[in-house]
Amino acid sequence: MRDYELIVIVSPDVPEEELPTHLDKISEFITNKGGSVTEVERWGKRKLAYPINHFREGNYVLTRFKLEPGTTAELEANLRISEKILRHLLIRLGE
Numbered sequence: 001m002r003d004y005e006l007i008v009i010v011s012p013d014v015p016e017e018e019l020p021t022h023l024d025k026i027s028e029f030i031t032n033k034g035g036s037v038t039e040v041e042r043w044g045k046r047k048l049a050y051p052i053n054h055f056r057e058g059n060y061v062l063t064r065f066k067l068e069p070g071t072t073a074e075l076e077a078n079l080r081i082s083e084k085i086l087r088h089l090l091i092r093l094g095e
Contacts, residue, residue, distance in 0.1 A: 001035065001066040003093040008079065009058035009086045012045060022084055023061060029075060035067035052086045064093075 010022060019042075027037045043060035052058070067075070072090060079088045 002069055004065055004067055004072065005091045005093060006063045006065070006075075007089045007091075008061045008063070009048070009052070009088070010061060011053075011084050011086055012055055012057050012059065014059065014084050019059060019061075022082075023063075026063060026075075026079075027065075029078060030065050030067055033067060033071045033074075035065055035071070037063060037065045039064040048086075055086060058086050 006026070008023075008026070010019060014022060023040060023042075027040065030037055039062075041062040041064075043062065045057055045059050047057050048055065069092075076088070076090055079085050
């Protein structure tokens with residue numbers, strides 16, 4: 001198991017009360033693949049550096065978790081096809 005950080009920018013169209021359900025789907029995917037989520041930190045709605053899909057702001061969320069290296073490609077594929085996720089960045093921590 002390796003440590004990872006995932007930063008996700010969720011579309012501002014997603015209502016504040018629906019945001020936890022979208023974040024739970026990410027956490028559920030990680031736990032179903034044998035990983036564990038250590039921290040989910042919501043940074044709130046922030047202005048984007050440049051427009052993405054005609055949006056000028058997005059909800060930023062940082063998730064720290066442990067996962068087997070082979071399943072990260074599947075996680076990123078799921079994030080790419082989600083219409084509610086504007087951008088994501090997956091970073092491997094440590095060595």
